Amino acid sequence: MLRPDIIWLFSICLILTGCLEKEIVDDINIESVEGFDLIGENEVMGTFVVPVYKADQTIVNETFTSISKLNKDILRNAQKESSAPIVNGSLELVLFNKAMAEKGVIHLVDGLQRDASIGTGLYLAIVEGETREILKQNLGTRGIGDHLFNLLKHNIDRRDVPKTNMHIFLSDFYQKGKDPNLPILMKTEDSAEIVGVAVMKEDKYEMTIPNERLFYFKTLVDKHSEGTLSLKVDGEDEYISVKSIKSKRKFKVKWNGDTPSIKVIIKVDGVVREYTGNKVTPKKIEEFQKLIEEKIISESDSMIKEFKERGVDPIGFGYEAKSRKRGFDFKKWKNETYPTLKVEVEAEVRIISTGITE
Template identity: 30%
Template sequence: MGKLKIVAVILLLLLTGCKRDERILEDLGMVQTSSYDLLDNNKLKVVSCVPVIDPDSPVRRELLTAESDSIKGARLQFSRQTDLMVVSGQLRETLFGTTLAQAGIGDYIDTLLRDPSIALGVSVTIVEGDAGELLSKTYKPHSDTGRYITHLLEKESMGNSVPATTLYEFSRDYNDDGVDAVAPIVRDAGKKVAVDGIALFQMDKYVMKIPVEDGIVFALFRDDLKQGEATVNLGEENGKPLTAMFSSLAGKRKVKVHRLEEGRFKVDLSVSVQGSVLEYTGEEKLSDSGTRHKLEAQISKSITDKAEELIRQMQQAKTDALGIGRYVRNSLSYKEWTSLNWREVYPQIEVECHVKVTIKDYGKYS
């Protein structure tokens, strides 16, 4: 009987513990999207979007807003604004306003990564302007702006016009002394949210934007490319714009570092591109091999010129978003690299781009 009493007590304690740990779904406020903005008083404005799961509710989301010195402090304020238990385990998207991004987001990325309930694959996005205002706005027919932005960026990143940056990827590049982090940019376009380009960082500070129309060129020179689409402007022909629309773009990048005298460097960036022509506004026939070779040369020159222009801008902004520093680092000993002030050397290096374009097919064009 004594043993039975002990077992009964243990079971009772276990059941009591389970009761305390259980979480009823209807009682949880599962944050899916959060925005962060820096206010004039240096406070952090945090807006979090919590979906409403009650089918009888006329609204599909609840917005929680707080001004605090930290992300954790904002979460404490959220708990006083709702009858739900606010949790971050379902967080999918983080939006950072321009002012905060320019001041630096490294500490906030670190705070999010330290939260064991937040996944490493949470997306990082920069908002042109106030991120909280964008998240708070409703864009019909989308009932949840956070999900709308997430799906928009997932679709665009498949074509490599913008990168799909996660907390893990941002932190990895931020802590690597041979490359700088990047993130997609979105903006309020009235009745829609528009993808606006790529944010380039120097350490954790947003310092430069690449327009979305140049995103595919940036992608070709940042890494190997498996899938992409691009429209290449080739000037004019008989007074009309001459363009070529490519799909199924695939690119292979090679980087070669040359050590010159007096501690200088020269870097050759070579990209081999293959793709299918979906549209061509020229008057010549693509069925002619000579015409195709001429078009390949024109496209190669156009991509090369644009890439070298972007690299000059990146050197002026001192952001090594292409990761050239990784290859320079690999060409040096550890002592040589650590004694080199790469941030000051990088703007002075000579970078030469080489592009080879191959038209795989041209559809039904004659």
Template identity: 40%
Template sequence: MRKLCFFVIITLVLSGCVQKKIIDDINIISVQGYDTHEDEDTVRGTFVIPVYEGDKSISNTSFSAVASQSKAVKRKVEQKSSDPMVSGSVEVVLFGKELAEKGVFDIVDTLERDPSIGANLIMAVVDGTAKEMLEQNLGNRGTGTYLYNLIYNNVRRRELPRSNLHLFLFSYFSKGKDPFLPYINLEEDKVNIKGVAIFKDEKVVSYVDDEEMFFFKALMENFKNGSYTFKVEGEYVTIFSLTLKRKYEIEHAMKDPVVHIEVVLDGHIREFSGKVMDPKTIAKIEEKFSELIDEKTEKLLREFQEKAVDPIGIGLLAKTQTKSFDEKAWNEAYKRATFHVNSRVIISETGVVE
């Protein structure tokens, strides 16, 4: 009986220590954006709060402030808010292009240290300013949900490689791999996936445009779905339901690296502008697509090499295959690396065009 009374008392005491927050009495941040400011020592932050209307629709209210550190931006913003602002539901964080090219680690470090923010937080670089994008009323379920679903859908079903706070930090702190983030822009009242922003340490130094995203993802990860359209002997063909697998091997990692990449792609033909779809035509399509993959991926790898960035993680592969890996020695060896991509394309279905 004494044990039961003790348990009840402890339960009541502990429950009284929990800080309760009534949802109607707080402002829940769904998106945060950061930009440079006129004063080089300050940063502008823009926070978006979803507002739930009586007709069940959602609008957005944005708050903006300037401070010397990203940690201080939220405090400045709260000075304009009638209710406390909480970060537990932040879905997306945006960086303006100018800020991203200047460096974002101070902000990313703040996000990492905030226990209310999850590691799956999506981040992206904006062609322009984050403030301009976040002042728009995007989507019918709130700007945060709209941006999250846009990026997630393009990762899951299109050609955008996976990225989030956890993966960014892993690449940032890894020896032999550089981070990347989605690169987006505003087109009237919609947001467009423009490509991928490549980082060297904390700064964006290069961009992969949307025409090259498929080949970038082919180097980055095994995936399903997606599609690609190209020309074969003057006719357009679209291949979809792509299943891609790739394998890396590296020789002479710390001297004159030779990187071999094998890509196997299985897909279906959705559209073909020609009149005849026979085995000979299918063979030509497979051959042409294979040549494109080899050419485009090798070109991307050489461009990364020239800019001394490695978002693919070739250096990470070298590290796993080298007992006494030396980062400085690898950086010099990477400049001399040669790349050989060998792809094989299999058309398993031709659908209604047959």
């Protein structure tokens, strides 16, 4: 005979099991990417992409669009176009057009983070032009959502785009003393490409870091694991390409009363893969190291100056300062200290191998 407590526990399990909403994969539309475009002053057009798997193993994209003022209303309205429920449990990427980003995206991101079916590893990105135009393309062998997701992942893991996802964006947004950044995509004639990174002021687009400066931006805000840098050798018609770059950064904050100064130490290790000149000698390696150090410092100084002028802090100087000071006055920091903050960038570059150029 079963004990009463076991019978009670068994009954609760049956009741809870009956409360779960069951969804059969063949009876639902699982979206992979969403796009939001600002229409007029207050309305937002949402585009939802569902990959459709054909019998011949090809994949086509089915898109649904709707217009509303709230994120959840947009998806709810799009359901009226779909023959099956649209669910976002496999959502990999959310796009915002630049007009939307200039107005602010936190109200849409807040709706995403409150959905328990969406993971915080979700990628966010800004689009030059309309997100709808990118999402109408039929790219990749596994659908547009997977294609764009892997485009971003590849450039974050192995190239110059700083690491980002919804969790990092929200952390930077709510963290006093640091502003978020998001990659920027643009539609090309037959594909899509990354054209830079947007620096946000809180949740609003403020400025663009173009592709040619992304290497240096990433050394300041993140770290390289397999970076690449190509430079012209000063005074000569020669070029070097340094690959397999690993970088790390360190902050030193020094206080003089209530006035801080910050030193950023950037360490870079890399391998010379190509050199258009003659044989790479130890003297040449020293020249390459000095050239890269000077370039990192000059580009970093230039960007930091612009960040202070625009009142944005993607590097997190405010966070570094307040974490080392009791009674930190963030209002004073933002209005008085940061615009005149003394920042010194120090670079240490090591060429650890000359690879195929030897």
